[in-house]
Structure formats: structure tokens, C-alpha cells
Amino acid sequence: MQSETIENYLKTIYHLSAGNSNIVNNKQLAEKLNVIPATVTESVKKLHELKLVIYEKSYGTRLTTSGSKMALNIVRRHRIWETYLANELGFGWDEVHEIAEELEHIKNDKLIKKLSEKLGHPNFDPHGDPIPDEKGKIQKSNVIKLSEVKIKSHYKIMGVTDHSTTFLKYLEKHQLIIGASITIKTIEEFDNSIILICQKKEVSISPKAAECIIVEKL
């Protein structure tokens, strides 16, 4: 089995099992990997042989310890590259994923080490997703989307995932400033709008906008 194929399978199993070692089924995998389930059956058998997953017939697949280690390393590479592309090379967040899908397969640990160093060894990527360290350890994040906040809690606005001028204008109009602290007042039952207090003013944010705003729990 080719290393790029292995990496893509492990990464996908990792994501589908939500970081835990939950069981993943063939149909899901097939969908994410753009192959048919029959192909997945074949592949997971081989990965089982390689002791990277535990595959139980007609039941499902989960990562072994070494498979998990590899998966975390790929996730690390992917997110380091995304962060590097965004922060050091000025790419938009909408562009970085696709390029990182290719770059993540470059096999050179020193390269990732250098990139991480340049970035100041970040623990989170621009989307707020954690970057596993060299040993695969993940730092728990308090960073979520504004659309996921709980009522009456306090947050800090960390950034946005949409850089369009229309969205930036929206932020300005609603007086939302990156770095500002906010308190969630209520969430409208009718349309899920979020009513929050920012700089002592009450503002209402649409669910669509809330999807694009990254906040950190205080």
C-alpha cells in the first residue's frame, strides 16, 4: 500500500471517529474518500494487516495505537501547513485547506519542525482547531464558533473565518471588534439569532454570521 493512500485512510478514520477510537463504518469512509464501499473493505483489510487499524468484518474499523499516532501526525502536518500558508504566505482561510491536502503528504519531519518554529509552535490553527504536538498530544481548546456558545457565558472574539469585504462591513456595522469581550444574553428561539453584549451595547447576530466568528470561552 502506498503511503499517501495509507495516510488518507488513517486521517479519514481519525476524523470520522472524532478523535476517539470510535468505530467507523465502510459507507462513511467510502463517502469521504470518494471510493465505493467495496474498495474500502479491501483497503481496511490491508491496514489491518499493517496493524494500523483493527477491522472487524461487517462491524467496522478503528485505529490502533500506532495508527492513531500516524493519523495525529498527518493532522499535525495538515494544520501546520494551513497555519503557515495563512499566516506567513498571506493565503485566505478558504484557500489553505486544499493546498494543505497535498502538502501534508511531504515526508520530512524537519520541515514541519521548521515551519512550526517559524510560527512560534502554535497549538491551534486559524480555524481554532488544535494542532497535535510532535508526540501527538492535543491541547484542549476553548475556542469555538459564535454559533456554538452557551447563554450567559463570557467569550472573547478571536477572529473570523470569512474575509470578504461584505462580512467585514457587517462586523463593523455591528461594532464587533476582534479582541473584545462579549457576554451572551439570549438566543432567539425563532431564528437562532444571538443577542450579545459587546462594549456595553446590545447587538443581534444572525446564525449565518455567527458561523464565521471564532470566540474563546473565558
Added chain:
Amino acid sequence: MQSETIENYLKTIYHLSAGNSNIVNNKQLAEKLNVIPATVTESVKKLHELKLVIYEKSYGTRLTTSGSKMALNIVRRHRIWETYLANELGFGWDEVHEIAEELEHIKNDKLIKKLSEKLGHPNFDPHGDPIPDEKGKIQKSNVIKLSEVKIKSHYKIMGVTDHSTTFLKYLEKHQLIIGASITIKTIEEFDNSIILICQKKEVSISPKAAECIIVEKL
């Protein structure tokens, strides 16, 4: 045919034909690509179908205009990456080639554009090899190794291709400074040592050291 395979064939044909459209034969290609000649026969037939090369049976292969364009683009990508790894990420010149062999296949023009921009659109890589521009144009270089200089000519020391401390000590001892102008006095017939004048002092450089010093003709 997979794009990475195509790229490796075109790049290799380009190098073996020395930038011109000289004919390349299967044996040479097979050697460089680490495959047997029979495989090359098969592949160049396909490349001919794709109009990227002109393959004449039992005679040889050369690049078409579009094949040449592609080859130059790969060379560009390779050398931009090498330069970036060396200049921006602090890799040694001995390390960059291998990594660039992988990175050159990442298909994203904007990425190369950004890297080139960061580097100030260099026309030459750290080895003195020219970097083709976006259109494939190559700037003729006056940069050569000290081992290739002509007698009684003037040069400027541009850099070195060996970064070991032993070599750097050698340079110091011989009072060779990057940026300094030099004049070639003679070349020893016996052992090809180069006698040159640098900062008004006469020094003798061994052929081995001369291989690692990059100079520009003035």
C-alpha cells in the same frame, strides 16, 4: 498517465537534453528515473500521444514546445522551493534538493507566486542555477564555480555550497569573504590549484575547495 509521472519524465528529459531540444535516449532516461529501458519505451510512447515529446522509434525522444513549457515550470517550482527552503527556512544546501523533489509536484501556481514574491523574485537559486520565470524564460548566468574560472579574469565571491564548519574555517584562514572581488592570477598546472588575489593578498585555493565556491564574472 499520472501527472507526477509525467512531470518526472519531462523534467528528466529536459535535464538530459541540457535545456536544448537535444535527443535523449532510453538508457539514459531509464537510469535517471530508476526504471528499466522497457518501461521508458512504454512511457515515452504515451508522452508522444500527449504531444509532450516527439518520440522516434529506436532513435530517441525530445521535448515539444508544450513539453518544454511544462518542464521549465517544474524546474521553476523545484528551484523556487530549494531557494525558499535554504533562504527562508534555514535548510542547508545539501538538504534542499531531496525535499524539493517532493514539493515541486504540488500543483498550485499561486503558491509558487507567493514564494517567489517572498524571495524577491530571484533569477538564480543558491547553487547559481537559473530559475525560469512564469513564462519559462531563463536568464543567462554569470555565476560559476571557482573551479571553472578563466585566468586573469575578475570575479566576485557570491557564496558557497558547503556549510560545514571545517569549510568555513578554511575560508576564514584563506581570508576569502563573501562579496569580495577577486582576480585569478594563475592555475597550477600540477594540481589545478587556483592562485588568486583577494583583498590585495595572494592565496592558493585547492580544487576541492574551488568546487564549493560560487563566483560571478565581472
Added chain:
DNA sequence: TTATTATTTTTGGTTGACCAAAAAATTAAT
């Protein structure tokens, strides 16, 4: 020019990653 050597091509075969369709097994619904 003929023999020898080198190179190229042909032929038949492998492996990895995939697919389509049929069969088997599992899960859900009545």
C-alpha cells in the same frame, strides 16, 4: 562486411488502487 556488442522493443506478467454487479449479512420496520 560480417561479427560482436549495445540498445531498444516486444511479449507476457505483477501489483496497487480502483470499480460494477451479485451475493451475503446486518439492521430496521411491519
Added chain:
DNA sequence: ATTAATTTTTTGGTCAACCAAAAATAATAA
């Protein structure tokens, strides 16, 4: 519990990129 729907696996097959060995062609030397 039986049927129906879904998911999984099996079976047979493709395609790209490779190889080994034999046959054909070209180049070189005697």
C-alpha cells in the same frame, strides 16, 4: 418473526506503472 431496506463483502475486471526475458534493431569493431 418475517419482510424490506441497508450495508458489507465477494467476485471478476480495468488501468497505470512497473519488471524480466526474449527478440529485434542499431552501432561498433574486426
